[in-house]
Amino acid sequence: MRRISDMAEKKSLKTILIAAVLVIVAVAISVGATMFVLSGSNDEAEGEEAQAETVVPEPLQYFSFPKAFVTTVASENRARHLQVFVALAYRDSAVEAALNTHAPLLRSRLLALFGRGDYMALQSADGREALKAEALQVLNDTLAAEGAAPVERVLFTNFVLQ
Template sequence: MAENTEQAPAGKKGKLKLIIGLVVVIVLAVALSIGGTLWFLQSGDDAETQDGDADTAAAEAFEPSLYYSLDKPFIVTLASEERQRYMQIFVALQSRNQAALDAAQTHMPLLRSRLLTLFGAQDFQAMQTPEGKQALLEEALSTVNTVLEQEGAEPIDHILFENFVLQ
């Protein structure tokens, strides 16, 4: 019986050593993983700091867009072979310069007149295609900027169609 009692603790000690060894290896692997991750992140922070300086300069130079929506829509009659057609357009002006939008607002009667003439001269079939609408946007921008230039004001950046209806 003495032999059995002596062997049992020896077997338990062997299993205990194995479990402790595995726990130590797992803890060491986790610690190395965390240490490696922190090392890589810390070395990346230096590069981000340098990039951050450039981003800060770019952020200071960034100016948000400003918009001015025309209250009344443009409603014009379009020429069509079949019958009389109508086009209704809600327009907004976009610029990064508030002075340009203020000038556009000041000269709105002249701008509305020129844009009505431009919109009324369009072909119904062309206005049904994306290319025709894009060409109209470009012509409208050119028309508005020409008027603003004649009045000694800054040009606007874009014209946006908020709503475009053909009937």
Template sequence: MAENTETDAPAKKGKLKLIIMLVIIIILAVGLSIAGTLWFLGGSLPGSDESEPEAATEPAFVASSYTDLEKALVTTVQADGRQRYAQVYVSLEARDPLALAAADIHMPLIRSQLVMVLGSSNFLELQTPEGRQALADSMLQTVNQVLEQEGEPVIDRVLFRNFVVQ
């Protein structure tokens, strides 16, 4: 019986080595399969630093916010020695909500300055798209000038919701 135990012991050691080798091969196969899938789908492997520079260079999207001047800006403009009227409904656009909050706080001063800009415009220029764009640019400079004097952030654009000259 001693002979039977000697032959059984080497057989068990061989089977144990075989089982350990199979487990290691299966674990490696699963790991390589996961890594290959991530690479194929364009994902990065854990621990790779390639995604950090891409995230740093791509800016996050920030949506614009708007505020409306509730009442229209109404004033007279000069045209060939006659007085004409201009009525403009204006909205302000900014990516920074603090800029719109500041514009709401300083709205009386902003309205006054915008009426002055509109009143100093030429009637014939206001009838062309280029003239209206120039007026919007001038109004933007005026609003930003007021906000900068008050130490507030600036707005991005002045938009016309309704524009009437007669």
């Protein structure tokens, strides 16, 4: 009898030993897989951070025309006047020199554009936004023709329509 009990004990001990080895192997594989996955995520995150650092835009800078643009705008029953102060937003610091150099040309083109405005259209916010978009296009076309970088936005710092 003793022999059967010794054999059962050895078999039980052998089963426990095999189970313990399998648990240890499973834990080791799990830790290894986790380390592999996490090391790949860190490389991607570091790569994204490095790319984000290289794409940081320059801060926004502003150029203001010193005098207001004053012109007559079309109206059905009488002459109406527009007075607008204009500022330009840009990021490329080289644009400032181009704006100073070509200010008379830019001012002339903007004045011609504003003079074509319609009184009724300019009374609405949509009409003023459309005028800003046209002004941006005129300015950037003129700057491109002169070999300068574009401006990002046109701002009306004061807008009076009478």
